[in-house]
Amino acid sequence: MKSFKIALAQFSPRIGNIESNVQKMIELANEAKQQNADIIIFPELSSIGYPAEDLLLRPSLSKRTAQAFEQLNQVQDIMLVFGFVNQNEQGQRYNSAAVLKDGQVLGVYNKQNLPNYSVFDEKRYFQEGHQHLVFEYQGHRFAVLICEDLWSLNSIQQLSQLQVETVLCLNASPYEVGKPQHRVQSIQSVSKELHLNIVYCNQVGGQDDLIFDGSSFIMNHTGELAYLAPSFKEYLAVVDYDLESKCFQSKDSATALETMAEIYQSLVMATRDYVTRSGFPGVILGLSGGIDSALTLAIAVDALGADKVQAVMMPYTYTAAISIEDANTQAQRMGVTFGVAEIHPIVNSYLQTLYPFFGNIAADSTEENLQARSRGTLLMALSNKFGNLVLSTGNKSELAVGYCTLYGDMVGAYAVLKDVYKSIVFELAKYRNSLEETPVIPERVITRPPSAELRPDQKDQDALPPYDVLDAILYAYIEEDQSQEDIIGKGFDAATVKKVIRLVDINEYKRRQGAIGPRISSRAFTRERRYPIVNEWPAGC
Amino acid sequence: MKSFKIALAQFSPRIGNIESNVQKMIELANEAKQQNADIIIFPELSSIGYPAEDLLLRPSLSKRTAQAFEQLNQVQDIMLVFGFVNQNEQGQRYNSAAVLKDGQVLGVYNKQNLPNYSVFDEKRYFQEGHQHLVFEYQGHRFAVLICEDLWSLNSIQQLSQLQVETVLCLNASPYEVGKPQHRVQSIQSVSKELHLNIVYCNQVGGQDDLIFDGSSFIMNHTGELAYLAPSFKEYLAVVDYDLESKCFQSKDSATALETMAEIYQSLVMATRDYVTRSGFPGVILGLSGGIDSALTLAIAVDALGADKVQAVMMPYTYTAAISIEDANTQAQRMGVTFGVAEIHPIVNSYLQTLYPFFGNIAADSTEENLQARSRGTLLMALSNKFGNLVLSTGNKSELAVGYCTLYGDMVGAYAVLKDVYKSIVFELAKYRNSLEETPVIPERVITRPPSAELRPDQKDQDALPPYDVLDAILYAYIEEDQSQEDIIGKGFDAATVKKVIRLVDINEYKRRQGAIGPRISSRAFTRERRYPIVNEWPAGC
Known part of the structure; x- marks a missing residue:
């Protein structure tokens, strides 16, 4: 029995690119060896990435997985614990982990608890496994679990009864606000009660609408957090197990992030990964002088660099002078390409073409939608x-109630604020401004009353309740699944609640055609x- | 022991509207009683409709289900076999069937085989049941199964061993081409081998992208089809069981439809249900003089009536004179409102506004997209x-390879031909024309080479392989999950196959923002x- 070092490889796999992921895993294993690690642990399904969705049904999967093993077999002198799709001869698939050392498979674990709810x-895709994998290495007793297994009290109690000392847990746990701390806190009591060390290695990176935050950690059986990896970036951490104290040894852990920093960084990473992995050279967005596009611009610049971001202001009759001014100011402060394109001639040509159909019918939202x-x-x-x-710039509050134009302001491949309520948009803008001496978002953009500027003197609040009220109702209805009756019972105005819920219900078709965007809530x-x-x-x- | 009559209630539930569905079920039970039926069987989950998706997670479900039972308890003198969501006190849900007579629940069956693949x-949503429900009524031995259960040989063999004579099977089986016949044929041999009569009652109606065709039937244990209900409409059929022959007695069965009639009727029903159940007074579509919009127009008129359909021709420089002529002819023949709106001034205003950005860069697909x-x-x-x-008019071949403009010809709430390959579009147009002496679609629309008319002398075949080749490659790749190598191995040109597959792969983002449309294939x-x-x-x- 001796001390050992364990490497957590918090990495960002390319979905479906088994070859490049395996190459990366080999590089990380070599790096870990240089730091004298004995074991390296990768995230859930690390060889293919999570979630690969229906790519898992493609016929070449098992052949390509076999090739991955051939490559990983070449790694010497370090134990690899990694995720792969285990497919048997009947074509049944398991979400599995392999324990591999010097070309020998020491064990395979098939995930027992398969989540099939939420996202x-x-x-x-997968069948359930029915067996634990417990093994000894350097006199220490390990078990392997995969993500959801760790949250099954039954599974983990059994490991405790099997005298396991350390659980190696491979994860692809999607981010939502507060989740990094929540995981640590939830594991703390279990770990202490069952006297288990938990090594928790999570995927990191944006994948379509899902964000994986990383935030891997090691919890000692004493309930002490031995190590916390940073969120929202790839990281290789090597941590010592000390034989005397029977604990992993604390060393330069990351500091947990404040809420707004956490959300902001999650959106930056998601945007960067979406844009770069789709192979686009940069992004373009409409900058209106309003807060949503201002925040989206800041996130885009932080994600990609100012030289990759183009902003366009497209004013019309109802655009306030200060909107143009503020858009200009922000574009200059952030150093992005900025252009202006007046839309009068275009809107007029539509109106003229439509005149034979519309005649003198009064203007309504039709004409507003033409602008958008x-x-x-x-x-x-x-x-x-x-x-x-x-990049699409709408927020969750708007999208929830349909206060946006399909094929208008909803155009775009990625909707950065899709899961961010308007109240949080304000907080994030203030947060971003707090990072630099000269705030990148002009103060007035944050303080003036929000307006779509689609008719004279329009304010969002003419059509919608104040955003704090709107967001509270939306949260209760969407995230908490509360009924209309319950929400009214909390003291909100009944007519307002009914109107908001009706709007959410009838706008499903619109949301369905919207761009995807990063999930940060418990119900996107x-x-x-x-x-x-x-x-x-x-x-x- | 005596003869009895069984009523198949092939009806179209309103998703989520338990109250109206139960009302309808009561009316159907009364109608069946007037025809002296002893038993009435409804489709799977008939009280809430299929699929209710995440509405099943709403908190009021069990209360509303309890109210449904209270109402159904009032029905006297006929046995009801219907579908409902059975929720226990721990909140676990089952996809269930109740056998109810004169306010007494004679049995509840929880579905044992829960499909979690394809659509x-x-x-x-549901937990698996683990028990059969077998009961005697009027001296006859019945069992209840729900949809997927019938396709599990294990389940049905057990019923045979339990001396069951007749299986009552509640279904919500989605349509795909040939499925009505396929179901009958598959059940035929099982039924004969295991000596079971099968009473198969299927949901009918369009629900978002899913089509339920009905096509309910009764198969005798002799392997003879006793009864076949019509496809694509609600129908109440009362069938006699004859004690002497121990068989159900054949009576006015529907004739199975030819393939094109089947597809056409499926699209008509889906379009009607989507439009009317969304509460829209009618539809509008762009009529281009091409075959896709011509077929969509015919389907819309057959679904809703000519007075509910508006067609608009929007010509530009590249629109052929015959396109305008043919569009006009079809609109007149079908008696729909027809308008013309030239798009020159609009496209020009875009080009002028964009000139400061584009300068003299050569025209490319950007300018084509502006037209769309x-x-x-x-x-x-x-x-x-x-x-x-x-209504959106694009077909599956286009959508697969991205030969369409997002926010252009892809706009719309419902894409009628979304799952119809171009080769089938031609067949369907010919089929529709064969129904009347004067073909509603001008012959030239079918015979001229397809063109998007977005630049001079453009033909689809300049950019794409001939549609028969394209569709064969797409079918192999999408429906059959074949690899590039396999498809080339079948004799297709390698470069063509690679190009087509690449186009399918890179256009996922575009399809994701497209309108929903009715599924008729085995992989939409x-x-x-x-x-x-x-x-x-x-x-x-």
């Missing part, structure tokens, strides 16, 4: 011509809240 | 102003083919 669909759609088409034309990806739209478009469920029940 | 996500997006915006404006829902996009947008899976592996 997860593991029962679509002229802007959307201009952005797409600039994107088509120069190759930059369009689309992947996680799967509502039929056509349905007659009684409102708010 | 199905039942493990997201001008049209999309006009359609949306007409929809916003007059309230008609926009989106709900059923869940590919990550960002992924590095090697092309065609």
Whole structure:
């Protein structure tokens, strides 16, 4: 029995690119060896990345997995614990982990608890395993678990009864606000009560709408946090196990992030990964002088660098002079390319073409949508011509109630604020401004009353309740699944609650055609809240 | 022991509207009683409709289900066999059937085989049942199964061993081409081998992208089809069981449909249900003189009536005179409102506004997209102003390879031909024309070479392989999950196959933002083919 060093390889796999992931795993193993690590642990399904969705059904998977093993077999003098898809001859797949040393498979573990709720669909792809994997190495007793297994008290109690000392847990645990701390806190009591050390290695990186935050950690059986890895970046950490204290030894842990820093960094990473992994040279967005596009611009610049970001202001009659001024100011402060394209001639040509159909019918939201759609088409034309990806700038509050124009301000490949309520948009803008002496977002953008500027003197609050009220109702309805009756019972105005819920219900079709965007809440739209478009469920029940 | 009559209630539930579905079920039970039926069987989950998706997670479900039972308890003198969500006190849900007579629950069956592949996500919502329900009624031995259970040989063999005579099977089995016949044929041999009569009652109606065809049937244990209900409409059939022959007695069965009739009727029903159940007064679509919009128009008129359909022709420089002529002819023949809106001034205003950005860079697909997006915006404006829902007219071949413009010709709430390959579009157009002496679609629309008319003398075949080749490659790759290598091995040109597969792969983001549309194939996009947008899976592996 001797002390040992364990390496946590918090890395960001390329979904489906087994070859490049395995190459990266080998590099990380070599790096860990240089730091004298005895064992290296990778995230869940590290060889293929999580979630690979229906790519898992492609016929070449097992052949390519076999090739991955051949390559990993070449690694010497360090034990590898990594994730892969274990497919048997009947074609049944398991979400599995292999323990590999010097070309010998010392054990394979098949995940026993397959999440199939929220954003997860593991029962679509995998069969459940039914056996623990416990092994001794250097006189120490280890077990392997995969993500959801760790949250099954049953699984982990059994490991304790099997005299396991350290659990190696491979994870692809999606981020949501507060989740990094929440994981540590939840594991703390279990770990202490069952006298288990937990080595928790999480995937990091943005994958479509999902964010994996990393925030890997090691919890000692004493309930002390031995190590915390940084969030939102790749990191290789080598941690010592001390034989005398029977504990992992604390060393330069990351500091847990404040909430706004955490959210902001999550959006930056998600945007960077989406844009760069889609192979786009940069992004373009419409800068309106409002807070949503201002925040989106800041995130884009922090994600990609100012030279990769193009902003366009597209004013119309109802655009305030201060909007143009503020957009200009922010673009200059952030050093991005900035252009102005007036949309009057375009809107007018639509109105003239439509006159034979519309006659003198009074203007309504149709004419407002024409402005938004002229802007959307201009952005797409600039994107088509120069190759930059369009970022959509709408927030969750708007999208929830449909206060946005399909094919207008909703155009774009990635909607950075899609899961961010408007109240949080304000907080994030203030947070970003607090990072530099000269705030990058002009103060007035944050303080003036929000407006879509689609008709004279329009304010969001003419059509919607104040955002703090709106967001509280939305949160109760969407995230907490509360009924209309319950929400009114909390003291909100009944007519307001009914209106908001009705708007959420009837705008499902619009959200379904919206761009994807990073999930930061406990219930984001689309992947996680799967509502039929056509349905007659009684409102708010 | 005596003869009895069984009623199959092939009906179309309103998703989530338990109250109205139960009301309808009571009416159908009364109608069946008037025809002296002893038993009435409804489809799977008939009280809430299938699939209710995440509405099943709403907190009011069990209270509303209890109310449904109270109402159904009032029905006298007929046995009801219907579907409901059975929720226990721990909140676990089962996909269940109740056998109810004169206010007494004679038995409850929990579905044992929960499909969680293809379009199905039942493990997201339900627990598996573990017990058969076998009961005697009027001296006859019945069992209840729910949909997937019937396709589990294990389940049905057990029923045979339990001396069951007739299986009552409640279904919500989604349509795909040939499925009505396929079900009957598959059940035939099982039924005969195990000496079981099978009473198969299927849901009917369109629900978002899913089509339920009905096509309910009764198969005798002799392997003879006793009864076949019509496809694509609600129907109440009362069938006699004859004690002497121990068989159900054949009576006015529907004739199975020819393939094109089957597909056409499926699209008509899906379109009607989507539009009317979304509460729209009618539809609008862009009529280009091409075959896709011509077929979509015919389907819309057959679904809703000519007075509910508005067609708009939006010509530009590259629109052939015969396109305008043919569009006009079809609109007249079908008796729909027809308008013309030239898009020159709009496209020009875009080009002028973009000139400071584009300068003299050569025209490319950017300018083509401007035409498509001008049209999309006009359609949306007409929809916003007059309230008609926009039907999108693109087909599966286009959508697969991205030969369409996002926010342009892709605008719309419902894409009628979304899952119909171009080769089938031609067949369907010919089929529709064969129904009337004067073909509703001008012959030239079918015979001229397809063109998007976005530049001079453009033909689809300049950019794409001939549609029969394209569709064969797409079918092998999408529906059959074949690899690039396999498809080339079948004799297709290697460069063509590679190009097509690459186009399918890179256009996932575009499809994700497209309108939903009725599924008729064994692998439709989106709900059923869940590919990550960002992924590095090697092309065609």
